[in-house]
Amino acid sequence: MNLWEFLLHNRAEVSTLTLEHLFLVGISTGIAILIGVPLGILLTRWPSASKPILGFANIMQTVPSLALFGFLIPLNIYLFQIRLVGGIGARTAVVALVLYALLPIVRNTFTGISGVDPAIREAGKGMGMTGRQLLFQVEIPLALGVIIAGVRVATVISVGTATIAAAIDAGGLGRYIFRGLRMNDNTLILAGAVPAAVMALAADFLLGWVERVFGRGVGGWLRSWRTWITLGAIVAALAVWLALAISPAKTGERIAVGSKDFTEQIILGEIVAQAIESKTGLEVQRRFDLGGSLAHEALLAGEIDLYVEYTGTALTAILKLPPLSDPKEVYRRVKDEYAARFGLEWTEPVGFNNTFAILVRGDDARRLKLKTVTDAARYAPKWRAGFGQDFMSRPDGYEGFARAYGLKFAELREMDLSLTYRALVDKQVDLIAGNSTDGLIARHDLFQLEDDRRYFPPYDAVPVVRQEALKRRPEIRAALKALGGLISVEEMRQLNFEVDGGRRAAKDVVEEFLQNKGFDLGSAQGVKGGM
Amino acid sequence: MLFVVKMAEAQQAIDFRSVSFRLPNGKTLLHALDLQVSAGETLVLLGRSGCGKTTTLKLINRLLDPTGGEVVVEGRRTTDWDPIRLRRRIGYVIQEIGLFPHFTVEDNVGVVPRLEGWEGERVRTRARELLEMVGLDPERFAARYPRELSGGQRQRVGVARALAADPPILLLDEPFGALDPITRREIQAEFRSLQKRLGKTMVFVTHDVGEAFLLASRIALLKDGKVVLLGKPGDFLASREPEVQAFVACLENPNPSAGAA
Numbered sequence: 001m002n003l004w005e006f007l008l009h010n011r012a013e014v015s016t017l018t019l020e021h022l023f024l025v026g027i028s029t030g031i032a033i034l035i036g037v038p039l040g041i042l043l044t045r046w047p048s049a050s051k052p053i054l055g056f057a058n059i060m061q062t063v064p065s066l067a068l069f070g071f072l073i074p075l076n077i078y079l080f081q082i083r084l085v086g087g088i089g090a091r092t093a094v095v096a097l098v099l100y101a102l103l104p105i106v107r108n109t110f111t112g113i114s115g116v117d118p119a120i121r122e123a124g125k126g127m128g129m130t131g132r133q134l135l136f137q138v139e140i141p142l143a144l145g146v147i148i149a150g151v152r153v154a155t156v157i158s159v160g161t162a163t164i165a166a167a168i169d170a171g172g173l174g175r176y177i178f179r180g181l182r183m184n185d186n187t188l189i190l191a192g193a194v195p196a197a198v199m200a201l202a203a204d205f206l207l208g209w210v211e212r213v214f215g216r217g218v219g220g221w222l223r224s225w226r227t228w229i230t231l232g233a234i235v236a237a238l239a240v241w242l243a244l245a246i247s248p249a250k251t252g253e254r255i256a257v258g259s260k261d262f263t264e265q266i267i268l269g270e271i272v273a274q275a276i277e278s279k280t281g282l283e284v285q286r287r288f289d290l291g292g293s294l295a296h297e298a299l300l301a302g303e304i305d306l307y308v309e310y311t312g313t314a315l316t317a318i319l320k321l322p323p324l325s326d327p328k329e330v331y332r333r334v335k336d337e338y339a340a341r342f343g344l345e346w347t348e349p350v351g352f353n354n355t356f357a358i359l360v361r362g363d364d365a366r367r368l369k370l371k372t373v374t375d376a377a378r379y380a381p382k383w384r385a386g387f388g389q390d391f392m393s394r395p396d397g398y399e400g401f402a403r404a405y406g407l408k409f410a411e412l413r414e415m416d417l418s419l420t421y422r423a424l425v426d427k428q429v430d431l432i433a434g435n436s437t438d439g440l441i442a443r444h445d446l447f448q449l450e451d452d453r454r455y456f457p458p459y460d461a462v463p464v465v466r467q468e469a470l471k472r473r474p475e476i477r478a479a480l481k482a483l484g485g486l487i488s489v490e491e492m493r494q495l496n497f498e499v500d501g502g503r504r505a506a507k508d509v510v511e512e513f514l515q516n517k518g519f520d521l522g523s524a525q526g527v528k529g530g531m
Numbered sequence: 532m533l534f535v536v537k538m539a540e541a542q543q544a545i546d547f548r549s550v551s552f553r554l555p556n557g558k559t560l561l562h563a564l565d566l567q568v569s570a571g572e573t574l575v576l577l578g579r580s581g582c583g584k585t586t587t588l589k590l591i592n593r594l595l596d597p598t599g600g601e602v603v604v605e606g607r608r609t610t611d612w613d614p615i616r617l618r619r620r621i622g623y624v625i626q627e628i629g630l631f632p633h634f635t636v637e638d639n640v641g642v643v644p645r646l647e648g649w650e651g652e653r654v655r656t657r658a659r660e661l662l663e664m665v666g667l668d669p670e671r672f673a674a675r676y677p678r679e680l681s682g683g684q685r686q687r688v689g690v691a692r693a694l695a696a697d698p699p700i701l702l703l704d705e706p707f708g709a710l711d712p713i714t715r716r717e718i719q720a721e722f723r724s725l726q727k728r729l730g731k732t733m734v735f736v737t738h739d740v741g742e743a744f745l746l747a748s749r750i751a752l753l754k755d756g757k758v759v760l761l762g763k764p765g766d767f768l769a770s771r772e773p774e775v776q777a778f779v780a781c782l783e784n785p786n787p788s789a790g791a792a
Contacts, residue, residue, distance in 0.1 A: 129642075
């Protein structure tokens with residue numbers, strides 16, 4: 001399917017995501033203007049503060065967005081019952097985008113107003129203008145071109161940055177980009193990237209035009225401070241209204257299911273969600289696609305009630321305990337520790353172990369007669385390896401793995417997990433660490449080398465639930481019990497393949513799967529949670 | 532006796548009483564300046580660049596406050612005036628760059644009336660009346676922006692703007708300094724007739740001695756922040772003060788580079 005066909009075929013979803021994207025960019029730029037312009041003006045009155053404040057804005061721009069999200073999610077800042085900062089979803093995305101947009105706006109306001117010809121300012125003063133009259137009738141109108149140029153830069157940056165919002169369930173065109181990367185699907189990546197680029201160009205063009213118009217001078221009505229206050233009030237009212245719209249009312253009836261940001265997690269999230277819907281009739285809110293360790297953060301913050309975690313990951317990456325190899329022992333340890341430390345409960349394992357799969361191309365495996373990682377170790381000095389950031393940094397990841405097998409690669413490349421498959425297929429690298437349940441393994445004729453030294457701990461998939469949610473809604477426990485031992489490795493791989501390779505919607509694949517397993521999904525129809 | 536003094540003071544629109552002005556860095560721009568401007572007269576402040584003429588002017592509309600002595604405007608110390616009220620009673624003309632580039636000609640002229648809260652139609656009528664008075668056809672010029680005018684036209688707008696709210700006092704800081712010599716002569720002549728018609732108190736800063744002689748009731752020649760000579764143009768010609776003679780020389784020989792007489 002080419003891009004055009006895809007966009008036409010999915011135009012409803014494309015327009016929803018585009019609107020979400022516009023919404024994120026619009027509201028964050030609006031708030032950044034409301035904060036940035038007055039701040040920039042204030043700095044012209046108080047120049048000694050300009051260095052530290054511009055420096056701070058500068059630093060904010062360099063903080064990577066995922067790191068910023070990780071920092072913002074646990075925060076709880078309220079103003080009159082309205083949560084301003086914290087949690088997952090559009091609110092946090094907007095806060096992050098505002099922080100990124102501030103610098104160009106503050107800096108240009110400051111520069112624009114400082115740059116007004118002193119002779120003109122003195123003329124205004126000599127005419128008997130008050131400070132406010134001088135500001136609204138002379139300084140702001142004359143600096144407007146420069147200020148709008150700053151808004152223009154901020155907007156274009158925001159359109160690009162807003163794609164990352166998909167990592168915290170805030171929607172937008174980033175969803176297609178992330179999904180496309182995950183599924184190794186160029187069309188999908190372009191379906192997110194092209195509309196975003198078009199939007200950036202359109203914003204640039206439009207604001208460029210506004211900048212030219214206002215750079216020449218503004219009409220009479222724009223010279224009254226009342227106009228400016230009114231404009232500010234309109235933007236503020238819009239911002240408040242939108243902020244209310246994006247802070248969903250907390251209802252005790254709603255169960256929020258989360259997932260990490262790869263296909264299997266979305267399928268598991270969907271399985272858990274549909275199981276709860278069918279067994280309990282509760283309304284389930286789906287908050288999928290949470291990047292990095294944001295799912296865990298969101299669970300701790302009470303933003304979601306459960307998600308499916310892997311025992312080995314929890315043991316080493318979250319609890320920071322040394323790897324263990326006995327699956328039962330690992331499960332017991334994480335269950336005890338989570339209950340004691342976080343007030344979280346590990347329910348029944350769903351049945352499969354998604355361990356790291358050390359993968360090579362099928363023809364290499366056949367040609368060199370490779371079966372195990374030990375077999376491959378002697379070719380390693382000639383090979384390039386590609387690993388995800390996660391594998392490179394986690395304690396049960398690359399370092400221990402390389403030590404266990406005495407591996408030394410010719411070149412080591414760190415990249416996004418979803419890109420490693422592509423790199424392996426395209427012969428950019430010769431060995432990668434994927435997931436054993438990955439549908440792409442069969443699709444691309446890849447060969448999984450056996451972990452013959454048993455380096456990797458078990459990674460049994462288990463729903464992790466907030467104890468508070470179980471107390472509130474005990475029937476969830478029964479629903480999750482029904483999932484115990486339900487999914488084998490082969491079945492999981494098949495489900496992944498249906499979605500990644502077969503290009504099918506996770507929801508449909510899961511519905512089919514659960515029906516085959518004897519779930520009655522009739523009652524679940526029509527209850528499709530928010531994005 | 533006291534009453535008489537008060538009366539005499541009231542005659543003075545502007546009174547500098549031993550005024551000094553020192554910059555924060557310690558440099559003194561004005562030394563104990565004493566100077567009176569009577570109502571209706573035009574005092575020209577003449578001097579080389581940096582002699583303190585513009586500083587003197589800015590002390591009148593309180594763009595600057597004296598560091599010593601006091602400036603009295605219409606019987607009240609400038610420091611006792613609300614600066615905004617004071618400035619709206621004083622028209623201020625600076626070189627052409629002082630026009631607001633984002634205002635049309637009409638809006639530039641109407642600035643002070645609008646600040647004073649006049650309603651729109653009255654501001655408009657007044658602006659057009661003033662444009663007429665300074666020799667600009669309102670039909671042609673009202674809607675233009677300053678960048679669309681010649682230097683001379685801009686300067687006329689500057690004068691019209693200063694006169695808009697009919698202030699009793701007018702300050703002019705080298706208003707015609709940036710014009711070419713021919714336009715300058717024309718506009719000076721027009722300004723002179725305007726001056727006679729309006730009868731305002733004016734303080735006019737220039738370094739052009741010809742302009743000073745043309746427009747002044749009295750001339751104050753400043754050098755290094757002090758008044759070297761204060762008198763009518765006639766007194767000026769009679770003085771033997773070297774700085775005065777240097778200026779008079781320029782007057783007698785309008786083109787010094789052409790060689791000695």
